[in-house]
Amino acid sequence: MQHITIVKVLILLTSMLFVFSLWQRSPDIDDAWIGEHAYWMAEKGYVKSELMHGITMQDTRHIVHHKFFTLNGALFISILGFSLYSIKSVSLVWLCIFLLIFIGYVRRKMGNDAAWFALLLAIANAFIFQYSFVFRPEIVVMTLGFLSYLFLEKYFTEEGEYKYLAISGLFAGLAAATHLNGLIFMAAGAVLLLMRKRFKASVIFSLLTLPAFAVYFYDFTYQYGLNFWLYQVNDSPALHKSTILPSSFAFLGKILNEHLRFFHSPKEISLSILFLFLLLVNFKNLKSEGNLLKYLMLLVIFLSLIAVHTTSKYMLLYLPYIMLIITRSFLHLYKNRQSLLPLKRGLTIRKAYQVSLVLLGLFLITNLVWNTGIALKKFDPQKNRQLSLKYLGIQTADLKVLAPMTFIFNEIGHFKRIQSDLSIIEMQKAGKKLSGPALLKYADNLKINYLIITDEYRERFGINNLKPENYLQYGYTVSTQEPGMIILKKTLPFAHE
Numbered sequence: 097m098q099h100i101t102i103v104k105v106l107i108l109l110t111s112m113l114f115v116f117s118l119w120q121r122s123p124d125i126d127d128a129w130i131g132e133h134a135y136w137m138a139e140k141g142y143v144k145s146e147l148m149h150g151i152t153m154q155d156t157r158h159i160v161h162h163k164f165f166t167l168n169g170a171l172f173i174s175i176l177g178f179s180l181y182s183i184k185s186v187s188l189v190w191l192c193i194f195l196l197i198f199i200g201y202v203r204r205k206m207g208n209d210a211a212w213f214a215l216l217l218a219i220a221n222a223f224i225f226q227y228s229f230v231f232r233p234e235i236v237v238m239t240l241g242f243l244s245y246l247f248l249e250k251y252f253t254e255e256g257e258y259k260y261l262a263i264s265g266l267f268a269g270l271a272a273a274t275h276l277n278g279l280i281f282m283a284a285g286a287v288l289l290l291m292r293k294r295f296k297a298s299v300i301f302s303l304l305t306l307p308a309f310a311v312y313f314y315d316f317t318y319q320y321g322l323n324f325w326l327y328q329v330n331d332s333p334a335l336h337k338s339t340i341l342p343s344s345f346a347f348l349g350k351i352l353n354e355h356l357r358f359f360h361s362p363k364e365i366s367l368s369i370l371f372l373f374l375l376l377v378n379f380k381n382l383k384s385e386g387n388l389l390k391y392l393m394l395l396v397i398f399l400s401l402i403a404v405h406t407t408s409k410y411m412l413l414y415l416p417y418i419m420l421i422i423t424r425s426f427l428h429l430y431k432n433r434q435s436l437l438p439l440k441r442g443l444t445i446r447k448a449y450q451v452s453l454v455l456l457g458l459f460l461i462t463n464l465v466w467n468t469g470i471a472l473k474k475f476d477p478q479k480n481r482q483l484s485l486k487y488l489g490i491q492t493a494d495l496k497v498l499a500p501m502t503f504i505f506n507e508i509g510h511f512k513r514i515q516s517d518l519s520i521i522e523m524q525k526a527g528k529k530l531s532g533p534a535l536l537k538y539a540d541n542l543k544i545n546y547l548i549i550t551d552e553y554r555e556r557f558g559i560n561n562l563k564p565e566n567y568l569q570y571g572y573t574v575s576t577q578e579p580g581m582i583i584l585k586k587t588l589p590f591a592h593e
Contacts, residue, residue, distance in 0.1 A: 099430075103212050106460070110219050110467075117229070117471035118188075123180050124230040128501035128516070131183045131231045133161045134169025135508060138178070142315055147501060147516040149542070151523065152328040157320045160328040163312045164274040165233035180477065180505040183231040191228035194239040195219075198416055201246060206427060214423045220459075221419075222363040222466040223412050233275040234412040240271035241281040242416045245391060248285055248301075252292070252387060258300060265301045269308030277403055277410060282309070284394035291390060333525035354400035360408040366462040370455040371418050374425035377439050377448045381428050382421065392417040426452055480507050487576055487583055488546055498539060499548040515544070517553050524556070532558030536570040536584075540591050546575070547584040554582065 133143045143161050145154040168186050176182035203211035218224055228235050247264035268285050271278030282305045289298035358368040395414040403410055429452055435445040480503055496513040504514055520530050530538050535557050539547055549557055567573055571588030
């Protein structure tokens with residue numbers, strides 16, 4: 097009773113920190129990057145990107161986006177209007193859905209105490225804490241993938257009930273339509289069925305994923321179809337020659353780098369060590385969870401093969417299964433914490449429990465530090481409006497600006513076009529020399545009225561190397577210069593006017 101009270105107190109404190117973090121949460125770059133897709137879907141009925149103007153024709157049409165997630169965002173915008181916090185709320189709502197399902201499942205399988213412990217693991221986790229209030233699709237994919245697993249498990253326990261197989265396939269397909277990384281749930285479900293020698297069921301499952309996955313193709317047209325999609329995938333600097341459609345089997349070597357996802361920084365390392373320790377010392381007791389272990393293994397393998405990057409935030413996709421294994425293992429050690437029975441290499445259950453407590457404490461402290469940093473970073477929603485009024489004036493409807501990604505909050509409706517500074521970086525990756533005078537020439541050709549350049553990109557854009565004759569040649573001048581920012585203003589007619 098005393099221990100569960102401690103868990104509940106930690107849950108309360110973490111929840112209070114989380115609620116505080118929601119107030120004026122700073123924008124993530126993906127809030128703008130992906131949020132703009134939802135904005136245009138709500139405004140025009142299709143996706144484009146002015147932020148990435150000039151890259152793979154995204155300013156005309158963009159069909160390499162997170163399809164089902166974009167629809168979620170467009171729905172929220174239609175109801176709440178476009179703002180940083182309306183689109184952030186999409187992931188928050190899906191987190192609530194996930195927690196209801198996940199905690200309910202743990203309670204049914206392992207009891208109330210385990211459910212409280214699992215809740216603490218979930219809400220203290222740095223990835224859930226951060227990305228449940230960022231407009232990114234991982235929380236949604238995680239939830240849909242977990243639902244697919246639950247119905248797949250239901251099929252195994254009630255043999256012959258193909259309705260559960262059908263529902264599992266539909267959720268797996270929808271996960272893939274939300275983000276192509278969700279293809280791992282389609283693959284893992286089919287292969288797990290094959291491993292269990294359910295050959296017919298594997299075929300049925302695979303076929304039933306397709307109707308939901310078809311959502312991914314809802315904005316394909318004759319003009320903007322598969323060839324256009326391949327063009328945007330293969331030529332996008334952001335994807336660094338994506339391996340979504342590999343041309344050879346060389347990509348299998350990516351498996352060797354998958355460990356980087358688990359050991360990228362202290363917040364991942366603390367979770368990975370806790371998980372691996374509990375998995376090893378309780379492996380015999382976890383054999384009854386054979387489907388869970390195999391499914392997690394398949395998810396890790398398939399994600400390593402199809403994911404473009406080894407970024408650690410993708411761990412969210414298989415986080416529920418890691419938390420289930422930790423919860424089950426820790427619960428076993430806790431119930432037998434006084435036992436001196438040996439486990440491995442002379443390690444007793446009591447000693448293993450003590451070590452797991454230390455590792456759990458390290459996980460909670462490490463993630464608390466990260467979460468506190470997230471909570472303390474605040475953003476004034478009026479900051480961009482004040483900057484616009486002060487330096488760009490009131491009449492801005494016909495202006496084109498180059499600005500930081502997050503300038504679209506909530507300025508996107510006040511300008512003819514907002515192009516992001518990141519688009520210049522992306523074009524530089526593609527080999528275009530857009531620095532110094534070349535940047536001014538580019539801005540002049542695109543009839544950009546203002547360039548708002550932060551110190552982050554000042555050196556990469558070669559601003560400090562510009563000479564008075566460069567400004568004169570292309571008709572720009574330094575409008576203002578403040579700590580952290582310089583604004584260049586077009587003062588002469590554009591070259592093509």
